[in-house]
Amino acid sequence: MKDSHDSELSRREFIGGTGAAIVAANATSLNAQERAGETVGEQALEDVPRSTIALTVNGTEHRIEVEDRWTLTELLRDHLGLTGTRMGCNRGECGSCTVLLDGEPVYSCSTLAVWADGRSVRTVDGLAVNGQVTNLQQAFMNHNAPQCGFCTSGQLMSATALLERNATPTMQEIRQALAGNLCRCSNYNAIVEAVQTAAATGGA
């Protein structure tokens, strides 16, 4: 006849045995999942379409193999080390990732790297030369246009494109050119004033 001690032991044994079984079952299932994951991962990596593209970035020519799914932001930041371009929303809404593609502002998060093949890209990293900031960058500093600064590189690139095609923009034209660049700090007046000052003192 079993006493309460036996019954306690039995429960322990049962729980212990069940626990071991659960651990073993989970380990088996995890191993199987890991193996499956590795296989899927390896296959996925091998199957990713790739292309070799040639492009000029801030005046430097690059010939590079890219995955066809890479965005221009990924290429610039993760593979060319140009981290001045910021990634905000990553879905074409905020403009923080703005770069110039053949002189025109584009959202690099919504532009595939392969679309830049044979083209010229300019990023904020290429504005200052030998540590000398551009007139526009200096105007941004003078007007305290960067607050947290997250939107600044995108704002600078849109404003650079504007001033290069229109040396004397009106206030309305500046606002229009920067309409695709959101500033979460809401420092819009200072940003527009900085672009106005740059236009009045020598352009971009």
Ligand code: FES
């Ligand atoms: S990160 Fe590209 S538009 Fe926001």
Ligand code: FES
């Ligand atoms: S300065 Fe902070 S988001 Fe524009």
